[in-house]
Amino acid sequence: MHDRTPDLLIRNLRAKVEELDREILKGVNLEVRKGEIHAIMGPNGSGKSTLANVLMGNPFYVITGGEVLYKGRDLLAMSPDERAREGLFIAFQYPVAIPGVNFASFLRTALSARRGYQNELIPVPEFQRILREKLDLLKLDPSIVTRYVNEGFSGGEKKRAEILQMAVLEPEMAILDETDSGLDIDAVRVVAENVNRLFEQAAGNLGIVLITHYSRILHYIRPHHVHVMLDGRIVISGGPELADELEQTGYEGLQAQFAEVAAATPGDQPVRRAGKVFWVAH
């Protein structure tokens, strides 16, 4: 299919919450290249957000198996800050507030880290130029950066602030965790347009993993690949039309299809059928 090595390669990734015995990720496989948009869709509790957090290195989760290569390096051996400096980004579903920390100064510290400044910060004029440019690009109200990080932000403001961080940090691989959740339809459109702008501007230098429960954001962001996640695994992959099919049949319909294919398949192997791949594992 591809001659390029994936920039993000996830093999049989398993993870659990520290104090629980039950695995939440039960063997996830995924390949993402820069210049691609992947959507991961799944019902609540299927492990989507866990996958996002595990990729960013959230210490709340423990890896129980598998591996992740990012730009050829062992991602799981890297600390979260190292991952970010290497160009990995996550837009959180529930960004936490940091009281008393000014948004602009936080962004400046983060950008300095991303750009490899050691023990100093990016000069203020350069930072302001970048910030102004990104605020313009995303058509955001500049007053947001004068506030404390996420403190007292509305749901919509939080999501916009996450995308602003993404714009400023210019990641190479961005995971958007339910960036559409809790937003009304107009707000979803605005956020989606902004993601599209960043993707276009990156000109092939950005891969996106879009995690979503509903297909509505996919009316605005057209993914190259769609994956369906059920019970801790990616079970079906396909093109953008898989999202349309999901909208018709629901998760139950796809789950039934998968069960049918799995029953007819001995052993663990990908089965190609009707333009989709069924990742059968027993």
Place this chain on the structure above:
Amino acid sequence: MATNPLGIDLDAYQWGFRMPEHYVFKSRKGLSREVVEEISYLKGEPDWMRAFRLHSLEVFWKKPMPTWGPGLSDLDFDDIYYYIKPTERQVRSWDELPQEIKETYERLGIPEAERKFLAGVGAQYESEVVYHSLKEEWEKLGVIFVDTDTAVRQYPDLVREYFGTVVPPEDNKFAALNSAVWSGGSFIYVPAGVQVEVPLQAYFRINAENVGQFERTLIIVEPGGYVHYVEGCTAPIYTTDSLHSAVVEIIVKEGARCRYTTIQNWSKNVYNLVTKRAVAYQDATMEWIDGNLGSKITMKYPSVYLVEPGAKAEILSVAFAGAGQHQDPGGKVIHAAPYTQSSIVSKSISKDGGRAGYRGLVKVYKGAKGSKCAVRCDALILDDRSRSDTYPTMEIDEEDVQITHEATVSKVSDEQLFYLMSRGIREDEAMNMIVRGFIEPIAKELPLEYAVELNRLIALEMEGSVG
């Protein structure tokens, strides 16, 4: 030609130099009537001050040690010099300073001349120059800003009228001690209606008496006046003395406002036991902003007596306790008149087994109707070995009042750390950011250079907190 970091030609400012004081006096260790009389004699004080000192000494002897708060049993009153000519207190050379202090200065980027002053090994001439030009401005307005010893000599009537009226020697053992052996401190007089725009900083008033063991500060703001006084400085003050016991008395008259800012960073062998109190008259406002980083033990509860209607008090305090430190700061407000208002915000941070907290008293007398008081104390504990204690006492004898009290104790949340780190910020810097954010409500009230330095100091204290 001598130049200095400010690029000012010092030869043109010869009057700005302080001639070394050649006579030297060092009292015996320990306290006696003779020692107190000698101090008074050497300062050439009037009889009333000598009598005040001797009376205070009697009070000191009679008063018991506080039975609450941090333990003071290691404090040996017989092993302290109660009066040393400041030139004697100085370390003789830079090399004699403890390594830790030298390194801190270097890392704070404090210019060498300034470091030497702070360490007590030299004077800071450029500040003298700055001070002189400001002094002319103040004098035109009738503002008096001198050290308290000078005030006793030059303005005896003014000093005598107010001295010891807000904090009498009988108040507590350490106030009595200070009253007996005090030396140095600032005296400020602001005439009616005069607004002093530039904060007055002890830092400018560099003379040998500036940083003392037993400072005595007296501030009088006449009706409608305003002054912001900034005491001390944020750089660590090295002292070989183990006891710092100051008294600060402030009188804020009708419609006047006084703000008093301290960021203290004594070396970690010091007992810092300070009595600070203000009286606010009708519609007057008193604001204490109090930061405590250094010292072994700090007991300091800036207080405001709201004695006439419409008087307001604001107390902001921040404390940082690291290994071996016990910070016991707080605040005290007495509502003794109707329609008085107060607000106390306390933020404490403890780490490496340190103890920091809040001890406060709000008292509302019967009849102080329509008064409002809000107390908020937040504690941030950085590891499992450290602790925070909160002792908020409220004595409310009037029913028609609005009182609120909020207290939080928190740890740096893993969630916040992960969020910042997910943006590329290293763990230690992420921790710093969270701590800076925690004290931001107080830092933003400081003059900018102090806020910046407070943040740098906390960053230094935070080093090694990430494993």
